[in-house]
Amino acid sequence: MAINKKELTNEQIVKAMQCRTADELMKLAKTEGFDITRDEAAAYLAELADHDLDEAALQAAAGGTGPYDAQRDGKK
Numbered sequence: 001m002a003i004n005k006k007e008l009t010n011e012q013i014v015k016a017m018q019c020r021t022a023d024e025l026m027k028l029a030k031t032e033g034f035d036i037t038r039d040e041a042a043a044y045l046a047e048l049a050d051h052d053l054d055e056a057a058l059q060a061a062a063g064g065t066g067p068y069d070a071q072r073d074g075k076k
Helices: 010-017 022-031 038-049 055-063 067-072
Strands: none
């Protein structure tokens, strides 16, 4: 069953981005309550590779903060 990405939390996405193999992603998905096939895991990893984030961006996604929050709050 394909995962609806709108159902994923930021924390789940960050964890998924840290997976390096389809097997790792399949194991993570199972612990999070999702069943995915090896092909789905491989496709998702390929999609994530197109959107690699650096450590700061990962932390911003995990914490829900980023440069736009600072700008919105009047901080630069």
